[in-house]
Amino acid sequence: MSILVYAEHDNNSILSATLNTVTAAQKIGGDIHVLVAGQNAQAAADAAAKIAGVSKVLLADNAAYGHQLAENVAKLIADLGKNYSHILAPATTTGKNVLPRVAALLDVSMVSEIIAVDSPDTFKRPIYAGNAIATVKSEEAIKVITVRGTGFDAAAAEGGSAAVEAVGTVEDAGVSSFVGEELAKSDRPELTSAKIVVSGGRGVGSGENYYKILEPLADKLGAALGASRAAVDAGFVPNDLQVGQTGKIVAPSLYLAVGISGAIQHLAGMKDSKVIVAINKDEEAPINAIADYWLVGDLNTVIPELVSKL
Amino acid sequence: MKALVAVKRVVDANVKVRVKADKTGVDLTNVKMSINPFCEIAVEEAVRLKEKGAVTEIVVVSVGPQAAQEQIRSALALGADRGILVQTDDEVGALEVAKILKGIVDQEKPEVILLGKQAIDDDSNQVGQMLAALMGAGQGTFASEVKVEGGKVQVTREVDGGLQTVELALPAIITTDLRLNEPRYAALPNIMKARKKPLDTKSPSDYGVATGTKLKTILVEAPADRKAGVQVKSVDELVEKLRNEAKVI
Numbered sequence: 001m002s003i004l005v006y007a008e009h010d011n012n013s014i015l016s017a018t019l020n021t022v023t024a025a026q027k028i029g030g031d032i033h034v035l036v037a038g039q040n041a042q043a044a045a046d047a048a049a050k051i052a053g054v055s056k057v058l059l060a061d062n063a064a065y066g067h068q069l070a071e072n073v074a075k076l077i078a079d080l081g082k083n084y085s086h087i088l089a090p091a092t093t094t095g096k097n098v099l100p101r102v103a104a105l106l107d108v109s110m111v112s113e114i115i116a117v118d119s120p121d122t123f124k125r126p127i128y129a130g131n132a133i134a135t136v137k138s139e140e141a142i143k144v145i146t147v148r149g150t151g152f153d154a155a156a157a158e159g160g161s162a163a164v165e166a167v168g169t170v171e172d173a174g175v176s177s178f179v180g181e182e183l184a185k186s187d188r189p190e191l192t193s194a195k196i197v198v199s200g201g202r203g204v205g206s207g208e209n210y211y212k213i214l215e216p217l218a219d220k221l222g223a224a225l226g227a228s229r230a231a232v233d234a235g236f237v238p239n240d241l242q243v244g245q246t247g248k249i250v251a252p253s254l255y256l257a258v259g260i261s262g263a264i265q266h267l268a269g270m271k272d273s274k275v276i277v278a279i280n281k282d283e284e285a286p287i288n289a290i291a292d293y294w295l296v297g298d299l300n301t302v303i304p305e306l307v308s309k310l
Numbered sequence: 311m312k313a314l315v316a317v318k319r320v321v322d323a324n325v326k327v328r329v330k331a332d333k334t335g336v337d338l339t340n341v342k343m344s345i346n347p348f349c350e351i352a353v354e355e356a357v358r359l360k361e362k363g364a365v366t367e368i369v370v371v372s373v374g375p376q377a378a379q380e381q382i383r384s385a386l387a388l389g390a391d392r393g394i395l396v397q398t399d400d401e402v403g404a405l406e407v408a409k410i411l412k413g414i415v416d417q418e419k420p421e422v423i424l425l426g427k428q429a430i431d432d433d434s435n436q437v438g439q440m441l442a443a444l445m446g447a448g449q450g451t452f453a454s455e456v457k458v459e460g461g462k463v464q465v466t467r468e469v470d471g472g473l474q475t476v477e478l479a480l481p482a483i484i485t486t487d488l489r490l491n492e493p494r495y496a497a498l499p500n501i502m503k504a505r506k507k508p509l510d511t512k513s514p515s516d517y518g519v520a521t522g523t524k525l526k527t528i529l530v531e532a533p534a535d536r537k538a539g540v541q542v543k544s545v546d547e548l549v550e551k552l553r554n555e556a557k558v559i
Contacts, residue, residue: 071442092470099439101449103436110434113435127432127530131327132530178474183471183472190471246347254552272533295543
């Protein structure tokens with residue numbers, strides 16, 4: 001059995017979600033090859049070769065893969081993937097964009113966002129926004145899978161010594177092209193991969209208040225900022241900060257919910273966090289039921305005090 | 311230009327689902343069902359493209375039970391022109407849905423195909439990408455902005471680090487993200503008018519697709535309960551607990 005892991009990278013380094021995916025591959029068991037597709041991506045391939053547990057790195061270095069457009073990369077993975085029993089990618093926006101396309105090209109069903117490996121063909125994955133956990137068995141010859149990073153520990157980034165092998169194939173479907181990108185300039189970690197998330201709800205009161213009160217706390221903790229749907233709908237923050245069933249699903253080590261009552265919609269996006277802290281003036285807030293620690297108080301005084309004591 | 315929009319009937323986003331005692335699935339008896347929120351955004355975008363003159367006809371399709379016609383009627387009330395229900399009571403996997411949609415695309419020849427990025431029941435996030443693969447077409451997934459011009463479509467996509475814009479040849483598949491638009495509500499007169507709009511009923515076999523899936527759900531369980539937490543009385547106590555007990559800061 002051999003497993004192909006599609007690496008998430010920025011041409012220079014391997015992004016951490018790939019390391020969690022390698023761990024999932026180890027749980028399946030077998031020879032693990034990592035595919036790095038990009039442009040001028042030698043450095044990323046060299047980094048992939050050092051990941052513990054990886055036996056070979058395939059490097060497809062070509063302008064056609066520069067921005068990892070799904071149309072081009074999926075064809076490459078499907079061609080290479082025919083020789084593997086499993087094809088894995090992290091359940092990042094890149095992995096989610098590319099892998100279903102690979103599965104359809106191979107005419108196989110796909111398993112999305114696994115959080116556990118029961119056996120080489122049986123996996124656990126959350127459904128209904130995490131309100132149920134399904135165990136699914138794939139009867140396909142090739143198992144195409146995305147891996148939820150928060151379900152697996154990261155493999156060691158150092159210690160491996162895999163060979164890097166160039167892949168000559170170039171696939172350019174010619175139906176799509178990259179126009180541009182606008183990456184967030186914030187020094188804060190990205191919401192879905194942050195270790196600590198500070199999230200505000202309707203109780204924060206206003207957009208001005210949201211930034212004035214929560215930003216210093218996030219800065220102090222090196223945390224990402226999030227919000228409940230109520231805060232987004234009230235116009236406090238843009239909705240890319242929304243955590244919840246229709247927003248982003250996060251599972252950081254620490255989730256601080258400030259002025260959030262804890263509607264089902266919101267809990268669906270954060271209840272797998274390791275430690276949940278709720279700060280709310282309402283003693284009866286539903287969020288307290290899932291919080292590890294909750295503090296009843298006025299966030300306008302509690303948060304600045306918290307910042308000063310960290 | 312014709313637009314095709316796929317909609318799914320799912321449990322309403324505000325319902326807290328419960329796992330059945332026999333662990334075969336979640337209990338959906340007497341539970342409120344709605345149009346999947348991301349599909350609603352897809353319908354809205356198609357209607358906006360029509361209002362801008364980029365699209366002339368909107369066909370809305372759903373694969374599912376007879377009752378899914380309610381969701382098609384909702385889409386018709388929002389401004390879609392006609393509906394196709396591919397009726398089946400069987401389980402239909404994402405790959406099979408994509409194959410049915412491919413059959414409809416071959417007949418209808420739409421140039422823009424809109425889907426939600428994922429359904430809030432199975433949370434798969436697969437069908438749009440699979441359909442694009444089967445068509446050999448470009449895909450603009452997780453769209454937050456769509457511009458159709460000069461026989462191409464520019465799609466701004468929500469990616470992990472920010473936004474990415476791609477240009478796709480038509481026909482193209484677009485899957486919608488939350489930021490794309492705010493869906494309108496159907497006005498009562500439009501709901502009445504929607505009842506008179508055409509709705510064809512087909513079956514998966516009309517498109518040569520067998521229902522079912524090669525992913526077998528063996529077990530559905532409730533997620534593990536969290537252990538009960540404690541109320542802290544002061545900020546000092548909170549900081550102390552986070553440092554020494556939880557060790558997360």
